[in-house]
Amino acid sequence: MDKIPILKVGKCLLVTIQIDMHDRLAMALQDDLTNAIVSTKSKGVLIDVSALEIVDSFIGRMLSNIASASRVLDAVTIVVGMRPHVAITLVELGVQLSGIRTARNVDKGLETINRLIEQSESTDADGDD
Amino acid sequence: MLTETIETVPIRSSEDIVRVRQKVRFHADAMGMSLIDQTKIITAASEIARNTFEYGGGGELLLEILRDGARRGLRLTFSDEGPGIADIEQAMRDHFTTGGGLGLGLGGAKRLVNEFDIKSQPGEGTRISLIRWK
Ligand SMILES: Nc1ncnc2c1ncn2[C@@H]1O[C@H](COP(=O)(O)OP(=O)(O)O)[C@@H](O)[C@H]1O
Ligand SMILES: [Mg+2]
Numbered sequence: 267m268d269k270i271p272i273l274k275v276g277k278c279l280l281v282t283i284q285i286d287m288h289d290r291l292a293m294a295l296q297d298d299l300t301n302a303i304v305s306t307k308s309k310g311v312l313i314d315v316s317a318l319e320i321v322d323s324f325i326g327r328m329l330s331n332i333a334s335a336s337r338v339l340d341a342v343t344i345v346v347g348m349r350p351h352v353a354i355t356l357v358e359l360g361v362q363l364s365g366i367r368t369a370r371n372v373d374k375g376l377e378t379i380n381r382l383i384e385q386s387e388s389t390d391a392d393g394d395d
Numbered sequence: 396m397l398t399e400t401i402e403t404v405p406i407r408s409s410e411d412i413v414r415v416r417q418k419v420r421f422h423a424d425a426m427g428m429s430l431i432d433q434t435k436i437i438t439a440a441s442e443i444a445r446n447t448f449e450y451g452g453g454g455e456l457l458l459e460i461l462r463d464g465a466r467r468g469l470r471l472t473f474s475d476e477g478p479g480i481a482d483i484e485q486a487m488r489d490h491f492t493t494g495g496g497l498g499l500g501l502g503g504a505k506r507l508v509n510e511f512d513i514k515s516q517p518g519e520g521t522r523i524s525l526i527r528w529k
Contacts, residue, residue, distance in 0.1 A: 286413050286416060286417070287413075288408075288409040288410050288412060288413045289409040289412065289445070290409050319420070319434065319437070320416065320434055320437050320438045320441060321438075322438050322441040322442055322445075323442060323496065323497045323499045323500060323503060324441075324445060324496075326497070327496070327497050351430050351431045351434045352434060354431065354434075355431070355434045355435050355438050355507065356438075358435070358503070358506050358507055359438060359442075359499055359503035359504075359506065359507060360489055360497075360499040360502065360503045360506070361497065361499060361503075
């Protein structure tokens with residue numbers, strides 16, 4: 267596989283990482299996703315990592331980069347489904363996903379994202395008055 | 396202590412780094428390591444394999460199973476013939492990087508294993524071995 271599929275679900279983009287990505291594939295996903303936020307005018311990005319058996323510093327950095335880029339593009343990123351042993355190991359490695367929102371599963375993530383989008387739309391509307 | 400060599404894995408591309416993770420997982424699982432121990436050694440291996448490829452110009456992994464009385468462990472030795480590291484203490488420090496990474500590979504890998512050994516000389520390459528006991 268030479269690309270990770272990006273799906274449009276409502277106002278969000280959904281990415282389910284189902285394979286152990288090599289580094290170039292991870293970089294391509296970062297670029298594709300950033301471009302897709304703009305081209306599809308998405309307000310949110312959900313990245314489902316529940317199939318990942320490890321997250322090392324390279325993938326950790328990719329997740330942070332996507333979250334930062336989406337913030338600049340006025341979209342919210344939520345990382346969903348990270349398995350407990352993966353999260354513990356990532357912390358011990360020293361990688362901090364401090365700026366990243368997380369959710370337990372895709373449904374919860376979508377709920378949060380839709381709530382955040384509604385909030386930001388209503389504050390935008392307030393701002394226009 | 397008894398040492399049983401399992402195999403060597405070349406590290407010449409970013410696909411090889413994936414292969415390293417898969418091999419380490421296979422042998423850690425076959426040894427009966429817990430999921431959390433497997434995750435730690437695979438993550439450490441991924442970090443060091445990437446350094447071998449990115450900074451060492453490629454190299455290889457030697458996989459061994461250690462038996463020390465009733466204790467069993469997995470030893471991973473990564474070697475390359477790249478530029479080597481002049482100041483190992485500095486390289487080991489968290490957040491130090493010369494390549495725009497997070498600078499957590501060496502320090503982080505050390506935290507994730509039971510034994511960590513690094514030998515490196517400028518011009519002579521780098522050899523790092525990791526042991527995780529079951
Ligand atoms: N095999 C190697 N050969 C030469 N230099 C290395 C090697 N491994 C690590 N280094 C040096 O040590 C630094 C720290 O490595 P690491 O902790 O993995 O962080 P990062 O990979 O993010 O730079 C690297 O930036 C590099 O300068
Ligand atoms: Mg590194």
